[in-house]
Structure formats: C-alpha cells, structure tokens
Amino acid sequence: KQEVTQIPAALSVPEGENLVLNCSFTDSAIYNLQWFRQDPGKGLTSLLLIQSSQREQTSGRLNASLDKSSGRSTLYIAASQPGDSATYLCAVTQGAQKLVFGQGTRLTINP
Amino acid sequence: DAGVIQSPRHEVTEMGQEVTLRCKPISGHNSLFWYRQTMMRGLELLIYFNNNVPIDDSGMPEDRFSAKMPNASFSTLKIQPSEPRDSAVYFCASFSGRGQADTQYFGPGTRLTVL
Numbered sequence: 001k002q003e004v005t006q007i008p009a010a011l012s013v014p015e016g017e018n019l020v021l022n023c024s025f026t027d028s029a030i031y032n033l034q035w036f037r038q039d040p041g042k043g044l045t046s047l048l049l050i051q052s053s054q055r056e057q058t059s060g061r062l063n064a065s066l067d068k069s070s071g072r073s074t075l076y077i078a079a080s081q082p083g084d085s086a087t088y089l090c091a092v093t094q095g096a097q098k099l100v101f102g103q104g105t106r107l108t109i110n111p
Numbered sequence: 112d113a114g115v116i117q118s119p120r121h122e123v124t125e126m127g128q129e130v131t132l133r134c135k136p137i138s139g140h141n142s143l144f145w146y147r148q149t150m151m152r153g154l155e156l157l158i159y160f161n162n163n164v165p166i167d168d169s170g171m172p173e174d175r176f177s178a179k180m181p182n183a184s185f186s187t188l189k190i191q192p193s194e195p196r197d198s199a200v201y202f203c204a205s206f207s208g209r210g211q212a213d214t215q216y217f218g219p220g221t222r223l224t225v226l
Binding site: 032034042045046097102104 | 115144153154155156159161166202206208212214216217218222
C-alpha cells in the first residue's frame, strides 16, 4: 500500500527566505506526483505536476523535483512572501487516477 | 467555467440523521472523485466514477455511505445514518483524463458536523 509522508508538519519562516518542503513515498510505481496548495476553508489548487518520466517542474518562484528511485520529492519556494502561507500537500497518482496524499506541511511566512 | 460546485458548504446534523452531499463537476470532465479530510487521517479517497460508473469504492468506510452519479453533471454522497465520527470536510473533484499531465480539480468542500 502506497504511503506518502511529508516533513516537516509545520514550518514558520521570515519573509524573503528560501525554503524546501519534503515528500517521500514508499512505492516508486507512480503515474505522476503533484504538489497542491490548500488555504483555510478552501479546496485544493494544483501548483506543480511532475510526470513519472520527468525530474522537475518550475512555475514562477516554485520548483519541484522528483527522484522516483529514492521515492522523494521536494518543493522549493524562493523569496517567500506572506501570501505563500498555506498548507502544502504532496500527492502521488497511481493507476492513472487515484491520488494518495501526504498529511501536508502547514507553512507560515512571517512579515 | 465555474469550477467544481459543491453543496451545501456547511452541514450540521444530529446523529442518526441522513445527510446528502452534492457535487457538480466541470463540464466535459469524465471522472469524478469523492474525498474526505480529517485531522487524524488527512485526505482519503472514498470513491471515484468514470463516465458515471463507479470504478473503485474501496475507500468507502462502511455500508452507511453510498454514492451515485445519475448523469455526467451531478453526483451525490449519502450517509445514512450519520455518526459523530463522520464529521469531516468532504471534497469532490473532477478530471478530464486527457493525459498524464492533467490534474484533478477540487471543489471548495462541504464541512459536515454530526452532533
């Protein structure tokens, strides 16, 4: 059974810092890996999706990497801003459609 | 496009009552998913449909839960009878299935409280 783990569970940093969120998964037979953002009381928004054949994806200040062989992914956020405060969820897709989520990292950026 | 629409946004009910959650997927999407989010267990897939047909309901916790998709633009998740441990946020998501780079689109969720 696929298990997805995210560390740390919570992170608080001052504005402007670069930071890394970590995700690990137990079964390397994944279709793709996604990073989502969840704001309080809201649904999930997909930030980056890395296909199983890819190593990384970038969008603006965000960069996500994927190492299938070691079962790891990282989300790098550059020059953090207070608006980046949210919960970040890592999810792997198995069987082309089933998402398995980690517990998330609650990120707080302090002005 | 309005995105995935869920109703109600909040539901408070008493133990033993029937609860029905509703979802309208994005037009043209052929897959629909129901998830449950709790502090203890995180986000869990309950059931998903392809072309209105239930494909995998292995995540449905017990017989008190049932889901239907009578047509491509509407789905319901029903809990009967409800129990306090069913209190959670329930999300619906839809997916077009066009390829490996596609993602699921989530609704805003229904926060259910069972007293």
